[in-house]
Amino acid sequence: MRSIMVKCDCLVIIVLVVLMSSHHPPQVSSKKTLSPDHPCQRFVLYYHDILFHGTDGANATSAMATNPTKLGNNSDFGMLVVFDDPVTRDQHLVSPPFARAQGFYFYNKKEYHSAWFAYTLVFNSSQHKGTLNIMGADLMADKTRDLSVVGGTGDFFMNRGIATFQTEEVEGSKYFRLKMDIKLYEC
Numbered sequence: 001m002r003s004i005m006v007k008c009d010c011l012v013i014i015v016l017v018v019l020m021s022s023h024h025p026p027q028v029s030s031k032k033t034l035s036p037d038h039p040c041q042r043f044v045l046y047y048h049d050i051l052f053h054g055t056d057g058a059n060a061t062s063a064m065a066t067n068p069t070k071l072g073n074n075s076d077f078g079m080l081v082v083f084d085d086p087v088t089r090d091q092h093l094v095s096p097p098f099a100r101a102q103g104f105y106f107y108n109k110k111e112y113h114s115a116w117f118a119y120t121l122v123f124n125s126s127q128h129k130g131t132l133n134i135m136g137a138d139l140m141a142d143k144t145r146d147l148s149v150v151g152g153t154g155d156f157f158m159n160r161g162i163a164t165f166q167t168e169e170v171e172g173s174k175y176f177r178l179k180m181d182i183k184l185y186e187c
């Protein structure tokens, strides 16, 4: 009787071990290797920011929500801008918007202009419906800057990747255009 019970216990343990090993493969084998050169989806988009100057309400797409502080070297430290900016597929401001960029940036470097962004790309066209959420440091002293695409909804359900920024044009404090090279690695 006793030896039968021991045998049964062994069998149960063996079955459990087999089940566990098949359901939980080692961590290493389930880890995806992502190559920066091989996104699963890629868009090159242009972001246009027209800062409100008090009288251009019909044209402006962003506005200063906090004044810069006196800290720093005229770097607008602490100035926060809220935007609902058009995003186009080519460099022209007047081209039909492909998406909108809704969010904010603020300047956060004492020595010179450098910013931090958090925004959502809102797609509402026949081609794409959904959102991509992007955030990170826009280290303006660098020619290109990588921000994180932290997630998506709709057509971009659970997508993640990298948005590479490059400043293409600046008209004083009135207007600037960014090239956003969006590469998704989880599609």
Ligand SMILES: *[C@@H]1O[C@H](CO)[C@@H](O)[C@H](O)[C@H]1NC(C)=O
Pocket (backbone or CB within 6 Å): 073, 111, 112
């Ligand atoms: C302050 O800004 C000026 C002009 O942008 C620059 O030449 C100077 O080096 C800066 N000073 C410091 C302390 O960063």
Ligand SMILES: *[C@@H]1O[C@H](CO)[C@@H](O)[C@H](O)[C@H]1NC(C)=O
Pocket (backbone or CB within 6 Å): 124, 125
């Ligand atoms: C999205 O597009 C549809 C159709 O053009 C429109 O009815 C709807 O209001 C739009 N939604 C937003 C949030 O712009």
Ligand SMILES: *[C@@H]1O[C@H](CO)[C@@H](O)[C@H](O)[C@H]1NC(C)=O
Pocket (backbone or CB within 6 Å): 050, 059, 171, 174, 175
């Ligand atoms: C809107 O602002 C942009 C960028 O400063 C400028 O090029 C354009 O002429 C303005 N449009 C109008 C109608 O004021």
